[in-house]
Amino acid sequence: MIPLFSVDQIRYIDKKAVESLGFEGSILMENASINIYNAILENFEFLTRENVIGIICGRGNNGGDGFAVARHFANNGFIVKVLYLYELQKLSNDALFNFNIITNKEHYKESILLKKYQKGNDIHFIDDATIVLDAMLGSGFSGELKEPYKSIVSYINNNDFVRVAVDVPTGLNPDTGYGDPVFNSDLTITLGELKKGLFYGEGYAHSGKVVKGDIGINNKLFDQFEVEDYVIEPEDVAFNLPEKRKDIHKYSAGKVLSIAGSAGFPGAALLTAFSALKSGAGASVLAFPVSAREMLNTTYPELVYELYNDECSGYLTSTSIEQLKERILWADCIAVGPGIGREEATIDAIKLLLKKNISSRIVIDADAIFALAKIGYSKTNLKNCVLTPHLGEFASLINTTVDELKKDLLKIGKSFAQENKCHLLLKGPRSIIFNPAGEAFINSTGNPGMAKFGTGDVLTGMIAGFISQYGEIENGLITSLYLHSLTGDLLKEKYSEYGFTAVQLIEGIPDSINFLRNSIA
Numbered sequence: 001m002i003p004l005f006s007v008d009q010i011r012y013i014d015k016k017a018v019e020s021l022g023f024e025g026s027i028l029m030e031n032a033s034i035n036i037y038n039a040i041l042e043n044f045e046f047l048t049r050e051n052v053i054g055i056i057c058g059r060g061n062n063g064g065d066g067f068a069v070a071r072h073f074a075n076n077g078f079i080v081k082v083l084y085l086y087e088l089q090k091l092s093n094d095a096l097f098n099f100n101i102i103t104n105k106e107h108y109k110e111s112i113l114l115k116k117y118q119k120g121n122d123i124h125f126i127d128d129a130t131i132v133l134d135a136m137l138g139s140g141f142s143g144e145l146k147e148p149y150k151s152i153v154s155y156i157n158n159n160d161f162v163r164v165a166v167d168v169p170t171g172l173n174p175d176t177g178y179g180d181p182v183f184n185s186d187l188t189i190t191l192g193e194l195k196k197g198l199f200y201g202e203g204y205a206h207s208g209k210v211v212k213g214d215i216g217i218n219n220k221l222f223d224q225f226e227v228e229d230y231v232i233e234p235e236d237v238a239f240n241l242p243e244k245r246k247d248i249h250k251y252s253a254g255k256v257l258s259i260a261g262s263a264g265f266p267g268a269a270l271l272t273a274f275s276a277l278k279s280g281a282g283a284s285v286l287a288f289p290v291s292a293r294e295m296l297n298t299t300y301p302e303l304v305y306e307l308y309n310d311e312c313s314g315y316l317t318s319t320s321i322e323q324l325k326e327r328i329l330w331a332d333c334i335a336v337g338p339g340i341g342r343e344e345a346t347i348d349a350i351k352l353l354l355k356k357n358i359s360s361r362i363v364i365d366a367d368a369i370f371a372l373a374k375i376g377y378s379k380t381n382l383k384n385c386v387l388t389p390h391l392g393e394f395a396s397l398i399n400t401t402v403d404e405l406k407k408d409l410l411k412i413g414k415s416f417a418q419e420n421k422c423h424l425l426l427k428g429p430r431s432i433i434f435n436p437a438g439e440a441f442i443n444s445t446g447n448p449g450m451a452k453f454g455t456g457d458v459l460t461g462m463i464a465g466f467i468s469q470y471g472e473i474e475n476g477l478i479t480s481l482y483l484h485s486l487t488g489d490l491l492k493e494k495y496s497e498y499g500f501t502a503v504q505l506i507e508g509i510p511d512s513i514n515f516l517r518n519s520i521a
Contacts, residue, residue, distance in 0.1 A: 001230035001441070004196035007139045007174050009225050014192060017217045025094045028215045029061060032191050033068030033098075035213035036133075037076075039189045040164055043209065044131065049077045054129025054161070056152060057095070058136040059086035064095030065166050065191075066135025071102050074111035081126050085117045085136065085148065117148060123155050132161040134183045136170040139195060145171040145181060157184045167191045167213075168198065169206050176408045177201030189213040193222055196229045199442050201409055204430045228439045229410065237482045238516045242280065242469035253282025254468030257306070257331035258461065259324065259353075261339040262346075263292035263314025268339030268366070268457045271502055274300040275461025276335070278509045279480065281468050284461075285331070287324050289314050317345040318352045328353075332468035333361045333476075337368030338457040347371040354380045361467055363388065365460040373397045382422035386473060388460060390427040414438050423473050425463070425481060427456065433477050441478060446485030447492045454502025459484045462509070487512040 017023040041047060053073045057063035063084065070080045082102070091099060102112050115125045126132060134156070136149060145153065153171055156163060165185035172179040177197035186208040190198060197203040198210050244253070256276040261269025266288075273286040277300075286303050288296060289310035296305065306327050308320040321328075328334060336353065340346055350371035354362070364372060365388045372380065372387075373396050387397075395402045398416065405412060409432070417424045417434035424434040429448075433441040462484050467476030487508040491500035 001236055002194065002233055003222075003227040004199065004229040004231060004442075005193045005222060005225065005227070007195065009222070010139070010192045010195070013217060013221050014215075016221065023216070025061070026097055028217070029064050029068055029094050029098065031216035032065050032213055033072060035191075035215070036065060036069050036166060036189050037072040039187070039211050039213060040131065040133075043187050043211070044162060047130070049079075051078070051130035052126075052128050053078050053080045053131055053133065054126030055080060055082045055133040056126070056136055056156075057082060057084045057099075058138075059090045059095060060092050060138065060140060061094055062135050062138030062140075062166055064092060064098050065138075066133060067095060067098035067102055069133060069135070069166075070112055071098070071108070074102070074108050078111070080112045081129060082112060082114045083117050083122065083125050084114065087116075117152075120148070120151055123152055127159075130162060132156050132163055134163065134165040134170050134185065136183075138167040138170075139174045141168070141170065141179075142173045142175075145179065150181065153181050153183045157181070162186055163208070164189065165207065168195060169203075172203055172206060173197055174203070176410070177203040178407045178409075179203075179206075182206040184208075187211070191215050192217065193219070194231075196410065199231055199444075200428075200430045200432055201406055228414075229442070230440070231442045231444050232478060232482050233444070234482075234516055234520055237479050238520050240475060241479065241513070242466065242475075244280070248282070250282035254280065254465060255283045255285075255330060255332045256281045256461075256464045256468050257285050257287060257324075257327050257334045258338075258464065259287045259316065259334065259336040259340065260457075260460075261286070261288050261292075262316065262341040263289065263295065264341055265339030266292065266295040267454065270296065270300055270303070271454050271457040271506065272335055272338045272461040272464075273303050275458045275506050275509070276465035276468070277302055278506050279462045279465030279469075279483075281465040284465070285327060287320075287327065289316070289320070313343075313345070315341045315343050315346050316349045318349045321349050321352045328356075328360060331360055332471070333363065333464040335363045335365065335460050335464035337363075337365035337371075338460055340367045342367055342370055347374050351375045351380075354382075354385075360384070361473055362386070363460055363464050363467070365389075366456065369393050369397060377420065382420040384422075384473075386423045386425060386463060386467070386477060388425045388427060388456070388463065390456075394424075394426055410440055414440060423477060425477060427459075431481055431485070433474075433481060435474055443481050443485055445482055445489055447488055447497050449492050449495075449497030449500060450485065450488040450505075452502065455484075455488070455505060458502050458505045483509065483512050483516070486516065490515060 057066035462480035
């Protein structure tokens with residue numbers, strides 16, 4: 001796991017380095033600027049001395065980093081244009097120190113061109129730049145982005161520049177991952193340690209590639225903090241796949257019951273149940289209404305069907321749950337929700353299933369989450385449950401809006417999982433797992449091609465399949481989420497982000513496991 005830190009934690013270490021370890025702030029800034037310069041050259045190999053470097057500097061230490069970076073580019077033969085936003089008396093001490101260096105006419109008269117921003121048209125000063133470096137606000141920002149930052153960010157985002165952010169893209173809250181608007185960076189060079197807000201929400205959407213810039217502080221100083229936010233790494237899955245012992249048999253390899261599908265949505269049921277098998281579960285049983293059995297094709301002959309009497313309704317009812325009692329007790333993990341529909345009788349059936357408070361682990365997805373919202377999650381015992389909503393479903397479940405949810409996603413997700421003693425997998429461009437202990441695990445794989453019918457049903461089946469093998473929830477969640485998205489990434493390489501389907505995701509699960517094993521061997 002890659003640990004992520006809050007702004008307060010990183011500032012504490014910076015302050016300790018200055019006050020206790022004898023570092024000067026200017027030394028830390030110099031170390032940062034050298035690393036920023038090197039990171040830009042390493043990541044944009046097309047750069048030549050013919051390319052103009054544009055830098056926009058604020059008044060704080062982020063701006064000071066920008067002034068110092070300008071010097072390194074100029075020293076190496078580049079033409080640099082620096083647009084600074086504040087009068088000199090408003091600059092921080094270290095920012096002013098570096099500003100004064102680059103105003104030395106003898107050394108930088110022709111290589112560093114400076115302009116004070118006074119009105120909107122001044123932004124055109126950097127129009128001929130190939131790269132624009134955002135050194136405006138950094139990690140100290142929170143709240144609403146105001147002028148002139150708002151107009152500057154909009155202009156840079158909507159024009160053909162290569163964009164690089166120093167520490168944090170302007171407009172982004174590095175703790176909450178929220179901002180509107182946000183500097184849309186191609187590369188973010190974050191300083192000291194990795195900030196949590198860069199890896200989800202608007203941070204993920206606008207940070208581009210994130211690399212860490214060394215400022216000369218021993219990273220072991222961060223070991224003193226209790227970390228609760230992480231990014232999932234390949235090793236977390238590859239070295240922790242469920243063991244396949246020599247004496248294993250189909251009923252000891254994981255038993256999954258999928259209560260899924262209805263007369264209107266048979267495909268979701270098949271995708272869910274078969275995904276559990278392709279993830280390694282030994283037995284996968286699909287509970288389905290008997291009146292709609294002709295809708296189940298024979299694509300997956302390995303599946304076992306538990307056909308319940310639905311009284312010709314075509315959907316799940318409370319009576320169905322009573323009929324499934326033995327299978328419910330048999331299963332190591334139950335997946336419920338994909339394609340079951342939203343009939344009142346089906347909502348009552350979900351209420352009955354959860355009311356029994358059985359010891360089996362339950363993955364609650366799709367229409368079952370809708371049912372839970374109608375029932376009231378606070379009235380339900382969700383222990384041993386995994387909820388897998390996307391942002392819209394989760395907002396409806398907790399009676400808020402998606403916009404409000406985005407403003408502090410980690411805090412809200414953690415509170416829900418802790419208060420309800422459950423696991424929450426919040427699906428999105430960067431899906432996040434929340435556990436009852438208050439930890440968050442951010443996925444690091446996936447692509448836009450997975451935003452398609454059926455892919456969520458595949459994930460639900462994979463979660464149930466891996467949980468049934470591990471015998472516990474957290475490892476099953478981490479493994480299934482990572483592999484699901486990794487499979488999508490491998491399919492993207494072959495079919496582009498337009499051309500693969502949920503069925504291909506299922507078929508690709510074994511390939512992604514082998515790819516993962518081979519890539520870190």
